Amino acid sequence: MIILFGLLALSLCLGGIGLAAFLWSLRDGQYSDLDGAAHRVLFDD
Amino acid sequence: MTAEVVRADTLAQATCVHCGEPAPAGHRFCCPGCAAAYEVIQGLGLGRYYRERVLDPAMRAPKPEPGARADLERHVAALDDGARELVLAIDGLQCGACVWLIESVLAREPELLHGRVNMTTRRLRLVWRGQAERAAQLVGRIEALGYRLVPFETSALAAAREAVTRRLLRALAVAGFAAGNVMLIALGTWVGARQGMGAATRDLLHWLSALIAVPAIAYAGRPFFGSALFALRQRRTNMDVPISVGVLLVTGLSLWQTATGGAQTYFESAVMLLFFLLAGRLLDTQARGRAHAAAEELLTLRGGDVVVLGADGTLVRRPQSAIAVGDRILAGLGERIGADGVVEAGESSLDTSLVTGESRPVAVGAGSAVFAGTLNLDAPLTIRVTAAGNGTLLAECVRLIEAAEARRSRFIVLADRVARRYAPLVHLLALGTFLYWVIVGGAPIADALLVGCAVLIITCPCALALAVPLVQVIATGRLFTGGILLKSPTALERLAEVDTVVFDKTGTLTEPELRLAGRPDRDALREAAALAAASRHPLARVLCAAAPPVVPAAGAEEMPGAGIACGAARLGSARFCGVDAGAGEGPELWFVRPAHPPVRFGFIEHLRDDAEATVARLRKLGLRLALLSGDRPESVSRIAAALGIETWQAGLRPRDKVAALEAMQTRGARVLMVGDGLNDGPALAVASVSASPSTAADLSQTVADFVYQGRALAPVAVAISTARRARAVTRQNLALALGYNGLMVPLAMLGFVTPWLAAAAMSVSSAVVMLNSTRLRLARAAA
Numbered sequence: 146m147i148i149l150f151g152l153l154a155l156s157l158c159l160g161g162i163g164l165a166a167f168l169w170s171l172r173d174g175q176y177s178d179l180d181g182a183a184h185r186v187l188f189d190d
Numbered sequence: 191m192t193a194e195v196v197r198a199d200t201l202a203q204a205t206c207v208h209c210g211e212p213a214p215a216g217h218r219f220c221c222p223g224c225a226a227a228y229e230v231i232q233g234l235g236l237g238r239y240y241r242e243r244v245l246d247p248a249m250r251a252p253k254p255e256p257g258a259r260a261d262l263e264r265h266v267a268a269l270d271d272g273a274r275e276l277v278l279a280i281d282g283l284q285c286g287a288c289v290w291l292i293e294s295v296l297a298r299e300p301e302l303l304h305g306r307v308n309m310t311t312r313r314l315r316l317v318w319r320g321q322a323e324r325a326a327q328l329v330g331r332i333e334a335l336g337y338r339l340v341p342f343e344t345s346a347l348a349a350a351r352e353a354v355t356r357r358l359l360r361a362l363a364v365a366g367f368a369a370g371n372v373m374l375i376a377l378g379t380w381v382g383a384r385q386g387m388g389a390a391t392r393d394l395l396h397w398l399s400a401l402i403a404v405p406a407i408a409y410a411g412r413p414f415f416g417s418a419l420f421a422l423r424q425r426r427t428n429m430d431v432p433i434s435v436g437v438l439l440v441t442g443l444s445l446w447q448t449a450t451g452g453a454q455t456y457f458e459s460a461v462m463l464l465f466f467l468l469a470g471r472l473l474d475t476q477a478r479g480r481a482h483a484a485a486e487e488l489l490t491l492r493g494g495d496v497v498v499l500g501a502d503g504t505l506v507r508r509p510q511s512a513i514a515v516g517d518r519i520l521a522g523l524g525e526r527i528g529a530d531g532v533v534e535a536g537e538s539s540l541d542t543s544l545v546t547g548e549s550r551p552v553a554v555g556a557g558s559a560v561f562a563g564t565l566n567l568d569a570p571l572t573i574r575v576t577a578a579g580n581g582t583l584l585a586e587c588v589r590l591i592e593a594a595e596a597r598r599s600r601f602i603v604l605a606d607r608v609a610r611r612y613a614p615l616v617h618l619l620a621l622g623t624f625l626y627w628v629i630v631g632g633a634p635i636a637d638a639l640l641v642g643c644a645v646l647i648i649t650c651p652c653a654l655a656l657a658v659p660l661v662q663v664i665a666t667g668r669l670f671t672g673g674i675l676l677k678s679p680t681a682l683e684r685l686a687e688v689d690t691v692v693f694d695k696t697g698t699l700t701e702p703e704l705r706l707a708g709r710p711d712r713d714a715l716r717e718a719a720a721l722a723a724a725s726r727h728p729l730a731r732v733l734c735a736a737a738p739p740v741v742p743a744a745g746a747e748e749m750p751g752a753g754i755a756c757g758a759a760r761l762g763s764a765r766f767c768g769v770d771a772g773a774g775e776g777p778e779l780w781f782v783r784p785a786h787p788p789v790r791f792g793f794i795e796h797l798r799d800d801a802e803a804t805v806a807r808l809r810k811l812g813l814r815l816a817l818l819s820g821d822r823p824e825s826v827s828r829i830a831a832a833l834g835i836e837t838w839q840a841g842l843r844p845r846d847k848v849a850a851l852e853a854m855q856t857r858g859a860r861v862l863m864v865g866d867g868l869n870d871g872p873a874l875a876v877a878s879v880s881a882s883p884s885t886a887a888d889l890s891q892t893v894a895d896f897v898y899q900g901r902a903l904a905p906v907a908v909a910i911s912t913a914r915r916a917r918a919v920t921r922q923n924l925a926l927a928l929g930y931n932g933l934m935v936p937l938a939m940l941g942f943v944t945p946w947l948a949a950a951a952m953s954v955s956s957a958v959v960m961l962n963s964t965r966l967r968l969a970r971a972a973a
Contacts, residue, residue: 149391153398157371164367171359181309184286188242 209253209336210245214723214742223254227335236294243287250282252336262325265341269317273303276316276325281338283312292332299328311483313342351479358472361410365465368406369458372399373949376458380946389451396448396455403457407441410464413471428606429655432613436650437463443643454640459647459948466956467655474659496528497521499572517575521566531573533558539777541565541728551777563868563887567728604683605658608924612654620645623939637941644943648934648951656956657923660963665916668967673899674909681895684879685913687860691808691906692851692877694865695819695829696795699903702866702885703728704777705796706736714789718781721746721754721761729779729793730754730761759783795825797832804903805833811910814859818847820869847873864906866890881906919966923959930955 170176206213206220208228213220219228231239245251267275283289289307292314296305301324304317316328329339379387379395411434418430437460444455498506499518513519513529521527527540539551542564551567554560560573624642627633633641666676676682693699719737722730724746746756753762760767760782767780769788781789798804808815817838819826826840839850851873854861863870863877866886874880874893882894891897898905934951937943943951 153375156374157402160367160371164363167363168360171356171363176359178308178310181286181289181307184289184309187286188290 209251239291244285254336266322278314278339279342362468365410369461369465372458399457429609470656470659473663521571529575530577531575534572536571538568616649641941645938647948648938654927661920664966675897678895686917688862690814690859690861692816697866700795704793707792707794798903807907844869844872
């Protein structure tokens with residue numbers, strides 16, 4: 146039974162971290178220029 | 191055979207090393223600007239640009255253009271930390287190499303804090319420390335490479351759209367997080383119920399689900415709740431009303447079940463429903479936003495900017511809206527006049543086709559009244575502005591358009607029409623089920639409520655709400671890649687219903703530029719073209735294009751407003767060449783040289799290359815065709831006859847075009863109006879749906895439901911057939927969604943639907959609708 150509590154908390158934490166990471170990347174403008182990102186990779190210097 | 195001719199031509203014609211445009215034989219560059227740009231790029235050690243770039247012939251070549259600079263300082267914003275910011279739209283951005291080149295050049299500027307190109311939106315954002323005046327220098331650096339930069343101010347509409355997209359994306363993330371976790375817990379309870387899980391554990395899991403689901407629904411459901419509330423306040427209903435009612439009721443019931451220790455909760459259904467719906471809505475907003483932004487950018491770049499002559503003789507570019515009565519403006523050769531006014535200095539002829547539809551140039555001199563939107567053909571003009579804002583021809587057109595657009599906004603999209611009938615039916619059905627179970631079946635109220643809610647979940651129009659936007663997204667995306675920018679959300683549906691296509695003539699069926707008439711003597715043409723190469727006059731350009739390869743004559747000299755002289759040879763107006771000839775049909779150039787009789791080059795409008803094929807294709811789609819033009823009857827009848835269009839009217843003013851369209855529509859016709867002129871604006875607004883080529887007047891592009899790019903007319907036919915196919919798929923989707931409901935609702939009413947069945951049924955029906963929609967993507971572009 147105790148393991149259930151632990152696992153539930155763990156899964157929620159992991160999901161929460163993912164959500165927070167996504168919201169951060171969204172605020173950081175990482176989705177504002179998807180075309181540019183695809184091309185920039187070819188010109189790294 | 192043609193292929194060989196083309197090859198021979200390209201061999202004989204050198205191309206400019208920098209911009210890729212034709213260059214004079216034996217030269218590496220087409221102009222000094224390109225040579226300078228090449229020097230700068232090589233000097234900075236960025237020669238890699240030339241190896242990596244891919245020039246797209248459909249785009250503007252990276253050719254530096256001398257001329258007045260835009261008034262930049264007005265657009266520079268001061269940031270909180272004292273830095274300055276300027277956002278510009280870039281014209282001529284071709285590929286990743288351009289991005290690299292611009293950013294590499296900017297990286298060498300010491301004070302620049304941020305100089306980054308956004309390739310999706312084609313914007314350049316500059317942030318620097320120092321004076322606002324630095325802007326001109328920075329922009330000049332990039333313009334010298336051949337790009338054109340225009341200060342860009344995000345319109346309120348675009349900013350709002352961006353905010354909506356971000357809010358949807360955040361809501362989607364929250365809904366996705368909640369759906370994943372709640373579904374996982376729900377799986378546990380379903381399996382646990384078979385393996386004898388204790389009631390206490392089950393309740394714990396239910397509480398945990400509620401803890402995740404309720405805040406998530408409150409947050410992620412807001413786009414739907416807001417829209418539903420708005421509709422209800424207006425005493426209307428839309429698709430969001432049944433969605434909101436369904437989600438809220440299901441959540442409420444599940445909460446109640448959780449609190450009272452009930453066996454079944456539907457949190458996972460509610461959250462998953464929101465997730466699917468948000469995904470559909472986000473795709474919809476993004477696809478449309480992209481097309482809309484592209485159309486907007488087209489207008490920014492073509493710039494309604496006007497060159498204003500200051501009191502001290504300086505030249506400044508200003509947007510049309512910043513022009514005042516009494517300003518003196520300059521209209522250069524080949525430029526559109528920016529405001530209504532009176533000519534103060536200069537003599538020229540004007541192409542008024544965009545304003546009146548008339549294809550023959552009109553001569554103007556000091557004292558002549560000129561209108562905004564006309565094209566200056568011969569020589570620069572100085573114009574004193576007499577009308578700005580209200581009172582201009584433009585303003586009258588705008589008034590007509592506003593009146594017409596109010597009428598068109600009554601169109602209701604198919605999804606909402608279905609929802610309007612569907613929602614009350616569903617709610618009645620759920621209520622009826624509940625009452626039946628209580629009164630006739632004698633069931634406890636809690637159980638009856640559970641069954642009633644199961645009906646609501648099953649009928650919650652998840653598939654229905656996905657059915658329409660998904661098709662819209664795919665169709666809009668397909669049109670977008672074909673260079674057709676859909677601006678109105680309802681345009682696709684209105685386009686599918688069209689049964690009549692009305693064309694404007696000048697610039698729509700015909701090409702915006704004139705062509706050489708007849709087959710002049712080859713030698714005369716070659717010699718005349720050699721002289722014409724010295725001029726930027728539109729007719730001279732046409733002459734050069736007709737006789738490649740052109741070797742410019744040495745010593746050719748242009749007399750502004752008259753013609754070109756080179757030794758004894760002269761090219762220009764009849765008066766300039768000393769030829770005594772009456773006014774000919776249409777614009778003309780005369781060419782005289784020693785020991786030869788004078789040669790006349792006439793110019794006529796030319797049909798777009800695929801006009802005939804497109805007209806034939808439209809006929810095959812079962813559409814009636816008509817031609818409404820402001821031009822003279824002779825030229826209209828010639829074009830109508832060439833295309834076999836029987837219904838045509840000539841000499842129409844904007845008001846007359848509106849009347850003609852209204853007459854057709856009262857007879858029950860659904861009209862697609864295709865036009866490019868200022869004079870077409872009101873007609874475009876009156877028609878049930880409208881289209882403009884991207885070469886059209888700004889006003890027409892603003893009004894038109896879709897704007898198509900490129901030189902072809904074919905996009906009109908492509909758009910109609912895509913719209914019709916989209917309508918067919920939409921109907922199939924609706925039928926699938928309703929059919930699924932017909933199958934599942936009886937089960938729900940009988941009380942057989944358990945939470946896991948509801949969740950599975952919902953996912954399956956959504957998946958089926960999605961798969962059916964992707965058929966539209968697979969279908970071939972040509973119909």
